[in-house]
Amino acid sequence: MADQTLNIIAVGTLDTKLAEYLYLRSQILEVNPSINVILIDTGRSETHHEAITISQPEVYRRSGDSRSLQSLPRGEVIKTMIKGAKSVIHDILNKGDLHGVVALGGSGGTSIAAAAMRWLPLTLPKLIVSTVASGDTSSYIAESDITMMYSVVDISGLNDVLRDVIGNAAAAVAGMAQRYASRHTAGLAGIGSDTKKRCIAITMFGVTTPSVTVARRRLEAMGFEVYVFHATGAGGRAMERLLSEGRLNGVLDLTTTELADELVGGVFSAGEGRLTTAAKTGVPQIVSVGALDMVNFGPKDTVPEKFRDRKLFEHNPSVTLMRTAPEECEELGRRLASRLLSNCINPDGTEVWLPLRGISAIAVEGQAYYDRKADDALFNAIRQGLNGSSIVVKEVDTDINDPAFAEGVARRLAELIKE
Structure with missing residues (x-):
């Protein structure tokens, strides 16, 4: 287990929240430097940074939509990027060894992240730090096991409160991913499980x-x-x-x-x-x-x-x-x-x-x-x-x-x- 690389997806609108996601990434790596953070950009506009794993143009391409994002209303942009994000994450999941997904967002970013997470297998760790987490979250979570954490302040510029909240989220998703990987490894090895139990x-x-x-x-x-x-x-x-x-x-x-x-x-x-x-x-x-x-x-x-x-x-x-x-x-x-x-x-x-x-x-x-x-x-x-x-x-x-x-x-x- 010590030699296994943990893969955690961080999915979000990097054209507006790049600094916050880079801080989230740094905090995950501080918890466990061996974690591979897969940073996926679902913003309206392309953002350039060496830490981005899957760029906004690639997510947009995977949506199958040929319209110009810049000309679309906000609701249509969100729907388009949901399609692309789900396609990208589906491929990563099918390749195996996905141990968690995390996101930061307001209502739009939360909508994209939640829609991309809801269809993922139950018990795979899913965490969203959101400005809407203190209200009715049923439309985001539905029947999935997404965990939502209230951001307290808006996710718009780093400050002491948001740094602490993001730090907590990073530790949480890293810990959940570690536990998920341990369960999965034990299950494959037949350790601590009764495969005949119905x-x-x-x-x-x-x-x-x-x-x-x-x-x-x-x-x-x-x-x-x-x-x-x-x-x-x-x-x-x-x-x-x-x-x-x-x-x-x-x-x-x-x-x-x-x-x-x-x-x-x-x-x-x-x-x-x-x-x-x-x-x-x-x-x-x-x-x-x-x-x-x-x-x-x-x-x-x-x-x-x-x-x-x-x-x-x-x-x-x-x-x-x-x-x-x-x-x-x-x-x-x-x-x-x-x-x-x-x-x-x-x-x-x-x-x-x-x-x-x-x-x-x-x-x-x-x-x-x-x-x-x-x-x-x-x-x-x-x-x-x-x-x-x-x-x-x-x-x-x-x-x-x-x-x-x-x-x-x-x-x-x-x-x-x-x-």
Whole structure:
């Protein structure tokens, strides 16, 4: 490991931030002089310096755009340089031995760097020092594992504060790259890893946690490695991404609540790709209806006016829930069945389990969201949608958090994986 060269990409708009990037480079080399810093220029105009590894004209050429950058509006320049940067970084990644990516930027530079980083493999270190890191960064990070560090001051001229922030970032990315390389080397050597261990995803919400906990422990006892995804939109997308990368052997999709937010307009939608990737790839899966009794909004005063007379439940000061109505539940059942049917290449490896006595902790009899009519609409739409298909619909006379339900889905998923 001591003889291995670490390769870290630093990608940014060097026509406006050359001095800051050169300082970042110097600080990385101060941490570890053997690191190879690959400096990529994504600026609007060409910048000349011996430390630049891949020039702006080369990045621009790789975008495939023949228009003059100088004549384009700022938004188009950003889109063009994103294409070029992704192409360049893709080639470096494919050659092997990439150990980290780091960037500095305002909103434009952050947009370019984040777009170039998002598609990179999960757990490969990705760090952005940004002026926008203290706000809502979901549009930059999406379902990736980008780390963002607030720059405190603008990245416009070096000063004591920015030097310290950049120094911290340099030490962080160098350390992460070292750790990443160590894990990768150990994995190739078969050290400290069980190559036979299979991985399972489970989706969870607070109101399905008891069931997920029982199922997780049962699957871990069977020798599986379990990844639990919080169904907050990004969680669902992250799971779908891991499925597309071939890193999961099975899915226990207990909590499909993101479909409700997608339908009604809540804050935790995972988009139209949710509930499709396991079906498309043939990965064994058990799907349930956890937390489809609710749509998520922010603080109570942010709930849209048209929903103010609906059944609302203040989960905490930051999250307000709205009970899904029967007609919404009917449409959710249709969508769930349709996405499975239209995408499933392995229907024998897919089952839908319906907990007839309650689909969340607050939807059982005596709780705030108990609604037999709404649940029946959901169940009937799923039954009808999957009727005549090879996808099994199993009805269980318990609520979703009953330990018997959790044990049952865990055991059955293990059987489907073995089959």
